[in-house]
Amino acid sequence: MIIILTSKSIGNNDKGTLTTSSTKKRRDGRDFDELRPLKIEAGVLERADGSAYLEIGDNKVLAAVYGPRELHVRRLLKPNMAILRCRYNMAPFSVEDRKRPGPDRRSVEISKLTAEALNPAVFLEKFPRSTIDVFIEVLQAEGGTRCAGITAASVALADAGIPMRDMVAACAAGKSDGQVIMDLSEWEDKEGEADLPIAMMPRTGDITLLQMDGHLTSDEFEQALDLAIKGCQIIGEEQKNAIKNRYGD
Amino acid sequence: MLLVEDKQIVVPGEILAEGDYHSGRGTFKEEEKVCSSLVGLVAVRDKKISVIPLQSKYIPKRGDVVIGEITDIRFSMWNLDINSPYSGILPAAEVFGKEKRELNRAFDVGDVLFLRVVDVDEVKKVKLGLKGRGLGKFRGGILIHITPTKVPRLIGKKGSMINMIKDQTRCEVVVGQNGIVWVKGKPEMERVVQKVVKTIEEEAHTSGLTDRIRDMLMELLEEGTEKTETEETSKKEEEDFKEELIQ
Numbered sequence: 001m002i003i004i005l006t007s008k009s010i011g012n013n014d015k016g017t018l019t020t021s022s023t024k025k026r027r028d029g030r031d032f033d034e035l036r037p038l039k040i041e042a043g044v045l046e047r048a049d050g051s052a053y054l055e056i057g058d059n060k061v062l063a064a065v066y067g068p069r070e071l072h073v074r075r076l077l078k079p080n081m082a083i084l085r086c087r088y089n090m091a092p093f094s095v096e097d098r099k100r101p102g103p104d105r106r107s108v109e110i111s112k113l114t115a116e117a118l119n120p121a122v123f124l125e126k127f128p129r130s131t132i133d134v135f136i137e138v139l140q141a142e143g144g145t146r147c148a149g150i151t152a153a154s155v156a157l158a159d160a161g162i163p164m165r166d167m168v169a170a171c172a173a174g175k176s177d178g179q180v181i182m183d184l185s186e187w188e189d190k191e192g193e194a195d196l197p198i199a200m201m202p203r204t205g206d207i208t209l210l211q212m213d214g215h216l217t218s219d220e221f222e223q224a225l226d227l228a229i230k231g232c233q234i235i236g237e238e239q240k241n242a243i244k245n246r247y248g249d
Numbered sequence: 250m251l252l253v254e255d256k257q258i259v260v261p262g263e264i265l266a267e268g269d270y271h272s273g274r275g276t277f278k279e280e281e282k283v284c285s286s287l288v289g290l291v292a293v294r295d296k297k298i299s300v301i302p303l304q305s306k307y308i309p310k311r312g313d314v315v316i317g318e319i320t321d322i323r324f325s326m327w328n329l330d331i332n333s334p335y336s337g338i339l340p341a342a343e344v345f346g347k348e349k350r351e352l353n354r355a356f357d358v359g360d361v362l363f364l365r366v367v368d369v370d371e372v373k374k375v376k377l378g379l380k381g382r383g384l385g386k387f388r389g390g391i392l393i394h395i396t397p398t399k400v401p402r403l404i405g406k407k408g409s410m411i412n413m414i415k416d417q418t419r420c421e422v423v424v425g426q427n428g429i430v431w432v433k434g435k436p437e438m439e440r441v442v443q444k445v446v447k448t449i450e451e452e453a454h455t456s457g458l459t460d461r462i463r464d465m466l467m468e469l470l471e472e473g474t475e476k477t478e479t480e481e482t483s484k485k486e487e488e489d490f491k492e493e494l495i496q
Contacts, residue, residue, distance in 0.1 A: 049304075050304070068306055069306075070336055079372070123277075127306075127308075129335070130334035158260060158287075159288065159304065161302050161305040161306070161398075164261035165277070165279075165284075166261060166262030166284075167261055201262065202262070203263075203284070204262075204279075240260045243288055244260065247288075247303065247454060
């Protein structure tokens with residue numbers, strides 16, 4: 001198992017491309033366009049076909065992929081392609097107040113949108129009448145777990161040897177304390193004005209997930225989207241490094 | 250314009266070449282660019298670029314020989330697990346001909362068979378057969394699972410790798426295209442083969458593997474003989490110690 005760490009280089013950027021009203025430091029000392037420390041490791045589980053472990057800030061996420069494998073639920077079977085099923089689950093100990101175990105409204109929603117975010121990237125037509133199952137377990141949560149989950153799931157899919165058009169990277173942007181910022185922490189998400197998580201394929205630039213809650217003016221939205229895309233591009237590079245590191249390159 | 254080197258590790262979505270290149274296995278073409286769709290090693294042949302996957306599932310192909318385990322007995326056929334997204338069927342007619350007999354007399358659930366893929370149809374129904382040399386039921390031995398893409402590496406050029414393993418350990422070894430390996434021999438030799446096969450799987454993408462595996466085999470075999478010796482000596486010591494205690 002090889003571990004890669006990046007955090008230093010992310011902060012250095014040309015501030016001329018993006019204009020913000022102020023450049024004050026954030027609560028955790030980050031710049032407005034700085035990611036939390038990111039670590040991705042591929043192939044951590046022995047029994048799954050593919051797996052990945054991801055840490056971003058204090059988030060800890062584990063993703064496992066099984067398949068393509070035989071599908072026994074006949075009504076879900078598609079004769080011309082595989083289906084992609086996702087399950088996002090938070091461990092009871094992942095949050096401050098113990099979460100009741102089992103699926104809830106939120107995790108059902110995130111499971112669905114994770115599957116939809118990954119779907120366009122996978123060549124499902126190569127495995128007709130089968131299923132690919134993705135399991136995402138959040139071990140520790142600190143804001144932005146859906147993005148962390150999608151990023152980890154994509155690395156696990158590649159590790160399982162499933163053909164894909166591109167990796168899928170996800171990153172959030174938003175507005176907190178009157179400032180448009182990249183990669184919101186839990187505090188910034190709760191106390192902030194807006195949250196905009198996106199998932200995209202870094203090579204093609206296709207956005208496969210875009211959600212927003214809170215209020216942003218159209219100018220702020222453009223800024224936030226640019227920041228989120230930039231975040232995805234950095235995360236995409238890290239995903240590639242994680243896979244290459246697994247094979248000692 | 251080629252953007253990668255031969256045998257370089259690539260990831261899904263990585264651009265391999267632009268312009269006048271053809272896309273081979275494990276790649277696809279988008280806007281005049283050849284991209285990788287897998288994690289694997291690049292193989293460039295003239296103007297054709299392919300990616301050899303490092304990890305994959307077995308997709309049944311007509312003519313392949315595979316190892317399968319019987320999971321179910323139906324009215325006139327057996328269902329088999331062939332380590333693939335598609336399960337296989339073995340029709341009773343393949344075994345008995347026109348004669349009618351009870352199926353569970355021949356093979357029962359849990360039996361491991363060596364089979365040939367007779368046909369794969371449009372709905373991915375995998376028909377298996379037992380007609381051919383060496384095909385049939387295995388008795389005893391152990392099974393080892395590897396990634397199907399690494400099967401050619403395990404066999405080696407004209408069987409160089411697999412024959413070396415067979416000769417050194419005096420085990421019977423059968424490799425199915427679906428990544429299942431059956432080994433039968435002395436129990437300690439079976440363990441040696443298992444270790445060696447797993448190493449080959451892990452290091453399949455490196456060069457000079459056959460020589461390294463030869464060294465590893467030698468080492469393991471020597472270790473095996475040494476271990477029995479040391480065990481004997483330690484047993485002797487123990488007995489001496491006991492005698493001392495009694496005295």
